[in-house]
Amino acid sequence: MAGSQLKLGAFMRPVSIHTAAWRYPGGTPEANFDLAHITRFAQTLERGLFDAFFMADHLAVLNMPMEALKRSATVTSFDPLTLLPALAMVTEHLGLIATASTTFEPPYTVARRFASLDHISGGRAAWNLVTTSNPDAALNFGQSGQMEHGERYRRAREYFDVVTGLWDSWADDAFLHDAKSGVFFDPDRLRRLDHEGEFFSVRGPLNIARPVQGWPVIVQAGASEAGRQLAAETAEMIFCSHATLAEGQRFYADIKTRMAALGRDPDHLKILPGALVVVADTVQQAREKRALLDSLVHYDSAIASLSIALGHDASVFDPDAPLPEVPESNASKSGRDRAIALARRENLTVRELAQRLGGYSGLAFVGTPESIADAMEEWLMTEGSDGFNVMFPYLPAGLDDMVDRVVPALQRRGLFRTAYEGKTLRENLGLPRPANRHFTG
Numbered sequence: 050m051a052g053s054q055l056k057l058g059a060f061m062r063p064v065s066i067h068t069a070a071w072r073y074p075g076g077t078p079e080a081n082f083d084l085a086h087i088t089r090f091a092q093t094l095e096r097g098l099f100d101a102f103f104m105a106d107h108l109a110v111l112n113m114p115m116e117a118l119k120r121s122a123t124v125t126s127f128d129p130l131t132l133l134p135a136l137a138m139v140t141e142h143l144g145l146i147a148t149a150s151t152t153f154e155p156p157y158t159v160a161r162r163f164a165s166l167d168h169i170s171g172g173r174a175a176w177n178l179v180t181t182s183n184p185d186a187a188l189n190f191g192q193s194g195q196m197e198h199g200e201r202y203r204r205a206r207e208y209f210d211v212v213t214g215l216w217d218s219w220a221d222d223a224f225l226h227d228a229k230s231g232v233f234f235d236p237d238r239l240r241r242l243d244h245e246g247e248f249f250s251v252r253g254p255l256n257i258a259r260p261v262q263g264w265p266v267i268v269q270a271g272a273s274e275a276g277r278q279l280a281a282e283t284a285e286m287i288f289c290s291h292a293t294l295a296e297g298q299r300f301y302a303d304i305k306t307r308m309a310a311l312g313r314d315p316d317h318l319k320i321l322p323g324a325l326v327v328v329a330d331t332v333q334q335a336r337e338k339r340a341l342l343d344s345l346v347h348y349d350s351a352i353a354s355l356s357i358a359l360g361h362d363a364s365v366f367d368p369d370a371p372l373p374e375v376p377e378s379n380a381s382k383s384g385r386d387r388a389i390a391l392a393r394r395e396n397l398t399v400r401e402l403a404q405r406l407g408g409y410s411g412l413a414f415v416g417t418p419e420s421i422a423d424a425m426e427e428w429l430m431t432e433g434s435d436g437f438n439v440m441f442p443y444l445p446a447g448l449d450d451m452v453d454r455v456v457p458a459l460q461r462r463g464l465f466r467t468a469y470e471g472k473t474l475r476e477n478l479g480l481p482r483p484a485n486r487h488f489t490g
Contacts, residue, residue: 055429055465056319056436056478058146059094060288062105063087063126065447066440067325067409068354069345071122073443080444081126084135090448091136094143097452098466100477101144101175102136103268103288103438104129108150108186114364117353130162137170144474146175146268146286151208152201153181153190157251159208160215163265164257172261172473175286176212177268180205180276184379195379202275204248209267209283211251213483214242216264218254220488240487262475263482272300272383281307285480286319288438290387290411292394297322297412297433319435319478322428325413327442328450332416339415342442343408348400351407355399358388358406368400387411409440422458429464 060066064080064087071078080086091102106129110118118124129147137145145166149159159176167174180201187195196204223238242253269284271277280287281304291297305315327342329335355363360380366373372392375385391410392402414421428434441447459465470477 053463055425055459056321057097057099057465058101058103058144058286058288058321058436058438059090059099059448060103060105060323060438060440061087061090062123062440064090064444065442066105066123066323067342067442068121068123068350068407069342070441070443070447072345073342075446076443077445078122081122084132086444087127087132088136088139090444091140091143093445093448093452095140097456098469099143099439099452100436101146101173101474102133103146103177104133104148105177106148106150106179107183108153108181109183109189110185114349114353116349117347117351120347120350130166133174134166134169137166137173140173141171142173142469142472142477144173144175144266144477145170146177146266148177148179150179150181150186151205152196153186153192156208156211156249157215157253157255160212160255161257163212164216164255164260167260167262167265168258172475174260174262175266175268175474177270177288178205178209178283179270198273198379198382199275202271202279206279206282207246207248209279211242211244211246211249213264214244214486215251215253215255216260217485217487218242219259220485221259221263224258238488259485262473263485266474266478266480273381276383277304278307280304280318281311281313284318286321286478289320289322290383291322291433292387292391292410292412294428294431294433297428298431301432301434317480319480321436321438322434323411323440324425324437325409325411325415325440325442326421326451326455327413327415327447328418328421328454330417332420335415335417339413339442343404346404346407348404348407351400351403354406355388355403358384360385363399363403366399368403369398372397372399372402418454418458421455422462422464425459426462426464 110124133145133147163176184195220238224234225232244251266285268286269280270288308315327335327339352364359375360378361375414424
C-alpha cells in the first residue's frame, strides 16, 4: 500500500540523464568533474529535504560510434564511491546511493567500501546493486565477453548474500574499547562467514565494524523477470522506468505481490520510477522548455542511443520507416522491450524513436508546480509508485525549480515532509534496521 507521503530521490547520471542538458542555456557543461558544482547540487537537494542523491555509474565508455559519443555528457563521471564520501562531508541528512556492479568486483571489496561510506556519513549509504549489461565493460575487466543474462542474476543473488553476510560479521556491541583491561573487541561477538557457493568462496570476517544502519539500504533497477524476482527477495528501493501510470501500477502490484508471497512486508520496499521534471509558469512554457532541450540532441547521438536500447545496430534501418522486428540479444531485455513498446504505442518511425531516446524517453512531468504536484499525487494515491527519482532537465536551474517551486506545492498538500524524520536514510525512508543473522541483541 502506498504511503501518504512521497519519497524523492535525485537521479544524478552524473548530473542529468538528458543527453543535451549540458548544451541548455545557463547549463553547467563542466559539472561532471567539478566538485564545487556537485556540492552545490547536493546541498540544494538537502535544502529541499530530498531522501537521496542517487548516482548511477558505467564501467566503460558507452559502446556507441564516436560521432555520437563525442556529443554525450552522460558517458563519463567520477567513481561514485570516491565522490559520495566527499558529499557526506558537506551534507547532514541526504542519503547517498552508489551503484556497484556484481559482475566484476569481488564482494568483499564492495562490502568494505559501502560499510565505510555508511560510517563516514553517519548511516546514509545505499547500494544500487546492478548486474552490468554493457559488453564493453567486460573488456575492461579481463573478460572476453559478457556473462549470460540468467547467470548474471544468479551471481547477483549470491553476491547479495555474501555482502550482507560480511556486514553482519560483527555484533553491534562487539567493540568494547575497554582501556582498563586492554580489550578492544569481544571475540565472541565476531563471526567468520565461511561462504562456499557457485561463484564465490569468501572466508571473512569483514575488517570493519557493522554499518550504522546494520546494512546500507539495498537498491535495484532490474525490470526483467529475473530482476523483479531478485528485487522482491532483496531490495528496499527500486529505481524503475515507466512511461505511463498504468505501466507503473502493474509493476507496483507485481513487485508488492511477490514480496508478500515471500513473507516480506510490502511497505519495506519503496518503488521510485524515474521522472524528468520540467517546471514553468504555464504548461505551454514548460513544453517549450522541453522542446528546446530535445532540439539540442544531435541525430548522431539519437541513433546510437536507439542501438544501445535495442542491443542491435539501428543505423542499418530505414530512418523514415516503422521500426522493424528486432532480434533478442544479451543486452538489457527491459530496455529493448521499452523502446519497442514506445515505437508501437506512438507509431513512431525509426528516426522519431531515435530522437526521443536520444534525449530522454521515459516518464516526464512537464508543467506548472501545481500540475506536477497533481500528477505526482495521482501516482502515489493510485499505487503507481511510492515517490520518484527525479531527473533534472538541466542544472542548476532545473534543480532549483524543483526545490523552490514543486517541493512547496507538495508540502502544501501534505504529500512531502517539512523536516527529515531522522538521521539515517533508513529512518527517512521508513525502513527497518535489519537484524544481524549471527547475533541477537
